[in-house]
Amino acid sequence: MIRAARYSDFAAIKHIFDVAFDDEYRQRGVDIVKRISRWQQIYPLIRILALFPNPYQDAFNVHVFDEDGEIRALIQPPARNRERTTWHIENVAVLPTFRGQGVAKKLLDFIFDHYNNLGVNRFTLEVDTKNASALRLYEKTGFRRYTTVNYYRLNSSKLTGQLKLATDPVEVPEGFRPHKASDAVQLFELYKDSTPSNVRMVDERKLSDFKDHALEEVSSYIKEQLKYCQENHWVVERDAKIVASMEIVAQHRKLPHVLRLQMHPGYHDLYEPLLRFAMHHLGQFPARSLLGASLEHQGAKAEAMQAIGFKLITSDHLMVRDNLQVITLAQFDNTAIKVEDAVFKPIFAERN
């Protein structure tokens, strides 16, 4: 039986994550079992957030494969966009003794059917380029690769070394300023200008995806007040156009800092000063490693990060599965086309 997870499933869920993903998450500095335990602590809040549209509505949307009360596998698909037409398969895992019996395929088919009925037309996922069994599974269930993302880490000693190099006060590029709520339109433009069409077609991002959501703002404020982490967002504006966006999640907890950078293709020279600013900014926080990522088309970003000591930790393929479009051809009307007059002779006309 495949069903939505309940509070009583938490022990089994933690066990599956521990067995299947502990190494993968640890590579990125995340203790996944601890993270699930935190979800468990706020379970009543999760249930409330699941009731109405908000960015956290499906953050813990787990379905389990339950065989006579024994949880053998799970799948976690949150919505990827605010219109909820594209869903992301976040985690699929089967306990080792039950692998190779079609369980993962059943879970995926269940999710496709369940969400297709709710009007969902696209699924995405991310899979380690070295995970051969998962890649086979996803290809078999209709996914295809549309790009690849590389994850990089700058370890904390390298980060401290970079700090010494950063000038004090650090020089910022012309037009550098904190992000404002009214930047959404410009950020959407920057995303479109700097992202190739194969990625944009899958992402289907809309202006609404670039607007701040009140609940996210509240969550960020609370995390800052509790001294968990501080989230900052800056942009570079040139000639009334945003050409770079940089977000930093700086941690007080024992988690890696995170850097997100989006750059207009005409302004690659900004990578170096922005990275220098990031190093300088992180100097106020505990020494942690710093994570960054670059998509296949962001070669200049990868080069700039590697130049200051970032090392590649893993590469993931991003895959997409669209619903098959059923195209119903209109009934062919034999009288509508005079074959002898047509310069272009349609092949179906000959068949008639």
Ligand SMILES: CC(C)(COP(=O)(O)OP(=O)(O)OC[C@H]1O[C@@H](n2cnc3c(N)ncnc32)[C@H](O)[C@@H]1OP(=O)(O)O)[C@@H](O)C(=O)NCCC(=O)NCCS
């Ligand atoms: C990847 C994983 C979910 C597959 O689960 P599973 O229940 O064994 O997969 P299924 O039995 O449903 O396999 C379906 C198809 O996937 C492919 N596949 C699955 N495991 C495979 C393996 N070890 N080698 C090659 N192909 C494999 C096969 O094509 C299979 O179809 P077939 O049996 O008709 O040839 C499971 O190995 C797992 O939990 N791995 C650890 C967690 C993980 O890596 N998750 C995916 C990343 S998000």
